Amino acid sequence: MADWQTLSDRVDNVAPSATLAVDAKAKAMKAAGVDVIGFGAGEPNFPTPDYIVEAAANACRDPKNHRYTPTPGLPPLRKAVAAKTLRDSGYEVSPDQVVITNGGKQAVYEALQVIVNPGDEVIIPTPYWTTYPEAVKLAGGKPVEVFSDAEHGFEPSVEALEAARTPRTKAIMVNSPSNPTGAVWSEETMRAVGEWAVEHHVWVLSDEIYEHLTYDGVKTAYIGAVVPEVRDQLIVLNGVAKTYAMTGWRVGWLIGPEPVAKAAAKLQGHMTSNVADVSQQAALTAVAGPLDAVSQMRAAFDKRRKTIVAALNDIPGVTCRTPKGAFYAFADVRELLGRPVGPKGSVAKTSADLAALLLDEGHVAAVPGEAFGAPGFLRFSYALADDDLAEGMRRFKVWVG
Template sequence: MASWQNLSDRINIVSPSATLAVDSKAKAMKASGVDVIGFGAGEPNFPTPQNIVNVAAAACLDPKNHRYTPTAGLPELREAIATKTLRDSGYQVDADQVVVTNGGKQAVYEVFQILLNDGDEVIIPAPFWTSYPEVVKLAGGNPVEVFSGHEQGFVPTVEQLERARTNRTKAIILNSPSNPTGAVWSEELVREVGQWALENHLWVISDEIYEHLTYDGVHTSYVGALLPAIREQLIVLNGVAKTYAMTGWRVGWMVAPHELAKAASKLQGHMTSNVSNVSQRAALCAVAGPLDEVAHMREAFDIRRKAISSALNAIPGVSCPVPQGAFYAFPNVEALLNKPLGPQGSVATSSAELAALLLTEAHIAAVPGEAFGAPGYLRFSYALADEDLAKGMQRMHDWVLAQQ
């Protein structure tokens, strides 16, 4: 490119989505005839529940859904999300505090565009969802990573967070249940972190998209319910993608204080305007309906969670804590590095190189820990069919042991 064609600094400092990159490469290999087992994408393999699909099909035929809606979303959907917040999170919000977005990612992006000025800092507990630091950078902010490894359950302490705080700290991200680790923050920790944020005048961005996917009697703790005073500096991010197997419908939302919700709607008015009407009608059916189908999916995920944890821990050199939430396993693979692996005796010096070898040689798609601020780990989604999970784990086992 010529010098006058240079792209902006803000886009040049942002890394591509590693999860989407792995998924794209795996799909390309499949398209060329390679039998790849994909553990990369965080996408339930279940179809969207039929009652939701039926509502969407009927909505397509109704001319009122062929027009714009208010930018912040269908009024009845915003009301339903407010009702769902009371039902699930345990505290009351107004429909005017809800902004419906094109998927959960847009809600994440908008929050930081609204909150941050150049140089503002956001504390991001690591391992983290791969897009958090990038959307902070796009808003001119500085992501501050606070790492917690498997030895402390992938959750930080308040002391760690306090050491990372400066006079430029504007916000902290709380993601529980967690992507990529499946860790669930205890009620005590959520309360402590919320109190710390309250005392230090920090915004809390609580990503609760995996709220209904918890196991072994563990439950999601909601900071907005535990600390009512935090609600004036709390922004909740959520969506229908994971809970209802609706990743392709692209409906997310934020619940925020009134002034911030107005600002988000103003920004969205210049970006995308409203979410697709048909998708909003489908989301309304999902959010306002029962959680029966969700319970069935959770039961299936629970079986896969136990299966993948057991299979990974049976591979010499792999150590995998059993996740308490979401649908990801996050094993430590440091013991596999710098040693011959696979039939060709290939050597990986990093988890990124290991993930590349697993894809090219064993035809298994996993995401390297570098994407999540956690070198030495791999993320495996277990939101895939049972037989594919078993087949993929057997491939990894055989590949790792090929040199022994």
């Protein structure tokens, strides 16, 4: 482009999605004929349940579903999300507090746009989902990372949060079960964080999209249930993508105080307007229906979780805690850095270098920890077929040598 064709500072200051970049490179290599095993994208390999697909097909045939819907979503879907919140989270919300969004990412984006002013700070417990800090920046805010290590279960302490708090602190991101670590915050941690937020007038953005994917008898603790007083300053972010294997349907939602919901709907009215009617009809069938499908997927994920953790810990120089939720293994690979690895004796200085080498030479795609604010780690999604998982781990071990 010519010198005068500059892009906005806003977009230049935002990093591309590392998870999508890894997935795109892996797919490009596959298209070129390279046999790549992809552990990058957080996407269940299961099809959307048949009864949900059938509901969408029926909706397609009805001309009334070929039109715009209200911007904040179909009233029956908003009502169903409110009912689902009572069923799963254990507290009541009004349908007027619900806004249906084009996937969970739009819910994150809108929530931050609605509450953050330029210069406001948002505390992000680290490791974090790669989109959080970029969405904060797009709102004009400043992401403030508070790191929690594996030895503490990747759960933040209130002392660390308080040390990071300043007069500009506006909000905190909560994500449990967690992407990328698979950590599930205890009820004690949730209570401490919620009470801290109430005391200091800090908004809480709670991303609960992996809520039904927990293992070993561990249950998701909902901050709005554990600390009822926080609900007046709580924005819940969720969607159908992970629970019902509906990543491509693009239906998420946010739940917040009514002024927040109205503001988010106003913003969405100038961005995308409503979510596709047919997708909303499919989501309505999913949300209002049983959780049998997720139970079956969770059983499969549990088996893969145990397999991948054992395989990773069997690779010299790699250690991995057993995750209690989601479908990610977050492996510590720091012992592989700075020494020869792979058949060519390549030396990786960073986990980003290691991930690139593993993909180029070992044909295994994983996301480097730098994408999550945790250099020295690799994230492996185990939401892939059992045979591919086993083969990918075999390749990783052989490649390390």
